[in-house]
Amino acid sequence: xxxxxxxxxSERPVEAWCDPVNxxxxxxxxxxxVTPLWWYPRLLGATPGxxxxxxxxxxxxxxxxxxxxxxxxxxxxxxxxxxxAKPGIAAE
Numbered sequence: 001x002x003x004x005x006x007x008x009x010s011e012r013p014v015e016a017w018c019d020p021v022n023x024x025x026x027x028x029x030x031x032x033x034v035t036p037l038w039w040y041p042r043l044l045g046a047t048p049g050x051x052x053x054x055x056x057x058x059x060x061x062x063x064x065x066x067x068x069x070x071x072x073x074x075x076x077x078x079x080x081x082x083x084x085a086k087p088g089i090a091a092e
Contacts (some may be wrong), residue, residue: 007059011072016061018043018051025061025075033072038087039080042068 010029017024018037025033037044043051043066050065060071 007072011076012058013056013061013072016054016056018048020048023070023075025072027072033075035075035078035080036086039084040068040070041081041084042066 010027012028013025014028015024015026020037022034022036023040023043027033037051043063046063046066050063053063053065055062055064057069059073060069062069
């Protein structure tokens with residue numbers, strides 16, 4: 001971290017993509033975060049083209065066509081959208 005960037009360089013996203021089931025984000029230190037798309041209802045409901053049009057930020061990922069922003073910190077902590085439910089299972 002430095003004064004102009006309060007986020008650890010190791011957690012900077014360098015690549016992001018979605019497969020039909022999961023969101024994948026590769027970090028600067030080589031780690032890959034994989035989270036299920038159902039955690040993020042906007043992404044789950046998006047087309048494959050919308051899901052894969054991503055903009056990398058210092059601390060997360062932005063999908064302009066879906067108006068979705070996710071932080072690396074939130075993904076690492078396992079945060080999902082409030083009320084998100086695995087398909088076929090009612091929300092808790």
